[in-house]
Amino acid sequence: xxxxxxxxxxxxxxxxxxxxxxxxxxxxxxxxxxxxxxxxxxxxxxxxxxxxxxxxxxxxxxxxxxxxxxxxxxxxxxxxxxxxxxxxxxxxxxxxxxxxxxxxxxxxxxxxxxxxxxxxxxxxxxxxxxxxxxxxxxxxxxxxxxxxxxxxxxxxxxxxxxxxxxxxxxxx
DNA sequence: CATCCAGTATATA
DNA sequence: TATATACTGGATG
Numbered sequence: 001x002x003x004x005x006x007x008x009x010x011x012x013x014x015x016x017x018x019x020x021x022x023x024x025x026x027x028x029x030x031x032x033x034x035x036x037x038x039x040x041x042x043x044x045x046x047x048x049x050x051x052x053x054x055x056x057x058x059x060x061x062x063x064x065x066x067x068x069x070x071x072x073x074x075x076x077x078x079x080x081x082x083x084x085x086x087x088x089x090x091x092x093x094x095x096x097x098x099x100x101x102x103x104x105x106x107x108x109x110x111x112x113x114x115x116x117x118x119x120x121x122x123x124x125x126x127x128x129x130x131x132x133x134x135x136x137x138x139x140x141x142x143x144x145x146x147x148x149x150x151x152x153x154x155x156x157x158x159x160x161x162x163x164x165x166x167x168x169x170x171x172x
Numbered sequence: 173c174a175t176c177c178a179g180t181a182t183a184t185a
Numbered sequence: 186t187a188t189a190t191a192c193t194g195g196a197t198g
Contacts, residue, residue, distance in 0.1 A: 089182090117180075119180070120179075120180045120193095122179070122194080123179085123191085124180090124193075125191055126182065126190080126193095128191095129191060129192050139192075142192075143192095144192080145194055146193095146194075146195095151193095152192055153192065
């Protein structure tokens with residue numbers, strides 16, 4: 001990737017929700033990461049630096065979007081997404097993911113076809129796993145071809161929870 | 173159901 | 186360059 005080690009994510013802010021505090025990271029280009037509550041370390045507010053007004057505005061939009069999604073509604077607006085950390089292939093996958101509307105799902109194979117590489121199904125799975133912004137980039141709406149739930153980096157419980165919220169299908 | 177293999181992108185050595 | 190891994194998918198036993 002980038003050998004020069006970019007200083008992408010400069011601001012980290014919490015998004016309090018009924019299911020815990022999400023952690024959003026912003027670069028100067030927009031939202032560059034979104035983590036689930038139980039994910040690793042606790043939210044560390046980088047309040048050492050003053051948070052620019054623009055970032056706070058993005059955060060407000062992000063918070064609203066997350067809240068909406070958690071209540072089963074599609075957010076009208078999203079903050080600018082900074083996906084520059086990904087490779088071309090990954091960004092293509094993520095962009096395809098953004099096209100999945102709330103309530104519908106597709107398989108990894110279908111995503112692979114959508115980006116013109118029908119046989120790269122496994123690579124698509126890897127790209128989904130590398131998705132820095134779950135929820136907003138709906139990687140949880142991608143199921144395995146055999147109609148099973150597949151996997152999820154941040155924990156299958158989240159995938160199930162999100163799908164349940166979106167009433168995609170009831171999963172025992 | 174359990175394994176195995178094909179095929180692709182990425183990380184690490 | 187070589188090897189292991191990943192949120193797969195299809196075939197086989």
